[in-house]
Amino acid sequence: MDDITSRLTRPTDPQQADASLVHVWRGFCDQLAEAGEVLLRPETPKNALDQAEGLRYLSRLTRTALNMEVDSSDPDFPRLFQLSDDAIKIGADNPDNIYQQAVVSGDRDYRIWGKRGTVPYLSIGSKANRYATDGSMASTGEIEFSSVKVDENGCFEIIASREPKPGRDWLPLAEDSSLLIIRQTFEDKKRQIPAEIYVECLSRLPAKPLLTPETITTQLNKAAAWVKGTANMFADWSEWFKQEPNRIYQQKDQSVWYRAGGDPKIWYGHFYYDLKPDEALVIEVQPPRCRMWNVQLDNWWMESLDHVHQKIWVNSSQATYEEDGRIIVVCADADPGFGNWIDLAGHPQGTGLWRWIEAESHPVPTCRVISLKR
């Protein structure tokens, strides 16, 4: 590892006319290969499907890390990107959400504009990476679209800056803000139209800097480290949940999920399930008053299962409720004929997540394993 790092960071004279950066790409690939160790951890499932999905997951993390670190990391030329989408799944990504991010800098002003669409919940937050000081991804500003002026054409404009902008829709930044997060939550992605959003830097722009060997080396170094770090962090989580199979995991405080970038308005009920053939996991709860809830199934890697083609999750507007208002969710291979069926999609073991979103209380859903054998 030391060897690779030194190889990756070997300085190159920018005036040099006979530079060769073959060692940079080689070093990146070597470092990326190390992430494969996550497939070998003692607790990692060794069945064919979890291993194959783990391998694909590494390729997905590679794509998103390169997109983020290499092509979306200049705060003078902010670029909206999706860290996760239908084919990049990270840390129990939410099937009802679209998240977009942009790297920004707290000492600049930004214009955020676009079309509102019909997505029921839309908000933008600014964040500062304070892992070094208090270990958190701290919120430095929030704006919700219930308070944003939208004109008759459905268009809006927001200024993000440290100084307040009286009379304008304003998203506060702090000195150390480094990221914008745009969150869209749908009740039904097929029916509701997403917001269309653009970002530009308003501060006087310097010339676009030339890419240097040092910059690309650092970016690739960070990308490879991110793949390895992210894969192992969520493998740690799955190992925690596995200690208490088939129930909501309660050994950690919610702050653990928030520090990893979770939304403070959400209560997270992670779980690990382990079912034999013909068994189902039944989850039951009386819902509190809340803006929304949902529950999803994820694989060992905490990737949401394929929600484009399979019904692997249910939310508060899709669900059917019992007469007394209770929710019953049945995680099974086939529709059991009662409650709200969600499909294991070929995964007898895996993880899952229950979310209460802006709820007035946070009842912990009860889980039990039943046999569906006839």
Add this chain to the structure above:
Amino acid sequence: MRETTLDALWTNFCKQLAEARHVLVRPGAPRDALSQAEGVRYLSRLTRAALDSLVESADPDFPRLFQMSNDTIKIGGDNPDNVYWNATIAGDRDYRICGNRGSVPYLSFGTKANRFALDGGMVSTGELEDTKMHFEADGSFEIIVSRTAQGGNRLPMSDDTSFLLVRQTFLDRAAERPASITIERLNGPVMPRPLSSDWLERQLDQAASFVKVTANAFADWAKLFMTRPNELLPWNQDIFQKVGGDPNIHYLHGYWRLSPGEMWVIETDVPQCRFWNFVLQNWWMESADYRNIPSAWTNINKARLSADGRLVIVVSEEDPGFGNWIDTCGHAEGTALLRWISADRHPVPSCRLIGP
């Protein structure tokens, strides 16, 4: 259950991916720090495109629209005025494309077959242009992609059709709305097959190979263009059509190299055409950062013609105050591409260097 671990497949993929590095030091490849750094970035971009295409978007039963190139994935003289969407399809199945026209000036759909093994290259097996399509009053449309179906908006295929290409050409991206598009297979299976390690191993192999082969294929082109520096020439148009070029486009490729303070001046008549553009590229044939640098390229909408109707383009470090300035963006050498699109003739520009 049989136990298996696949870490060796990942190690192997990374090892194969590392092989692509040799393109950076091919004879002819520029060895200045900027071109080298951009070459490494280019490999990272090809890696993203390869994995997205071959791992996530390769099942013709569940077609998934993806972008082989976009504002940060630039391949083989990508077009800054275009937005492309691709999908893997198969000629023996039927598909429905639904969408809304938007306000983009040009929208077309093509199906393609890979006939490289038969030495036919990438062949068009069906084309449908917006002017030949029926749209509802609200701009919505439906297309059936099929070998056999008739009537309505129909996009033909052949037995060996393997992918769909959707092209949109903008005059002014900020003002024009792109078309929205979805695709589904008709009468297909309900659910994708579970992921298999054999399939994934093959796809990862192909992805690593794609990065290496693609980078070298366009380095071959750059080497060819280097034989006639500071000119824009038609070469053999078959070369460009064989890899999936648009039959409506006449391509004039070139390689340029400037000493400090030198200017490359390009002059030409402009034919009657639907569209033209000129794009300055690095040696890897990536367009410059057109999203953030307005003078990285010019087109029929942006350029000013001289009083006698001629087009003058000046490629230099700084705006010389005449003609249409194109910024070298810090490069001393690179490639360039002039496209005449649906033009009545194909003039070859006269090119010259003006010293400092």
